[in-house]
Amino acid sequence: MTGQHTPAPESVARAYEQRLVPALFEEWAPRVGAAAEILPGQRVLDVACGTGILARTVARCTGSDSLVSAVDLNPAMLTVGRERSPEIDWREGPAEDLPFDDALFDAVVSQFGLMFFPSPESALEEMMRVLKPGGHLAVAVFGSLDSLPAYAAIADVYERQVNKAVGDALRLPFSMGDTRKLASCCTAAGIDTADITPHEGRAYFADTREMVLADVEGWFPFAEIHLDDQTLEAVIDEAEKVLAPFRTEQGGITFPVPVYIIAATKT
Secondary structure, three states: OOOOOOOHHHHHHHHHHHHHHHHHHHHHHHHHHHHHOOOOOOOOOEEEEOOOOHHHHHHHHOOOOOHHEEEEEEEEHHHHHHOOOOOOOOEOOOOOOOOOOOOOOEEEEOOHHHOOOOOOHHHHHHHHHHEEEEEEEEEEEEHHHHHHHHHHHHHHHHHHHHHHHHHHHHHHHOOOOOHHHHHHHOOOOOOOHHHHHHHHEEEEOOHHHHHHHHHHHHHHHHOOOOHHHHHHHHHHHHHHOOHHHEEEEOOOOHHHEEEEEEEOOOO
């Protein structure tokens, strides 16, 4: 699976920012910020911040980039984020061991990271630890593949054209889209008053190639998956067929995206 499409980690982070953020993530940042009820002057932490779309958005709610901290395991993501908003406090570290003191933040937010944590329960515990009493938590996760047929179809294409591991890598981001699983996770983390609310957004990619490249260049390399040119073209060819139901008259690919937002207040 190796070949010419093996970008350096910083290039991967830039592809993530350029391809995946506008197609999937950007519209959710204001919604997650609203769920956290952020007010001007408050201190906010973004966990698993990636290149920082949520951190940048909540900074506008606080009134100052300097009131926002953002943590991620991947230094390349932080490099790109720091270039965009140098006054945000960018930190490298795991969600399960946040590099902050207790009760430091008025709000803690996270979007589309919980399903990647080795221990989601520990991560939620840490988020609550660094919250001030009365502070708000807001965490977003994608719905399940059962409600995302476009991604289910693409995952099957990767499984057929490459192998099951690559198909499963695309399925992983949708692995926590179940209210019972989320409620159990919150309970295990000691969050007894979590409100888990369904929402719906919309993904849009310019065409099939763009949708495939978004993952091939902006996500898969972080999972140490690299496709050679021949495999990439085979994936795109088959994806053109399976994504036909989601194609617009202009050739774009668009489909609804269900998301759950977990909201809680620290007592």
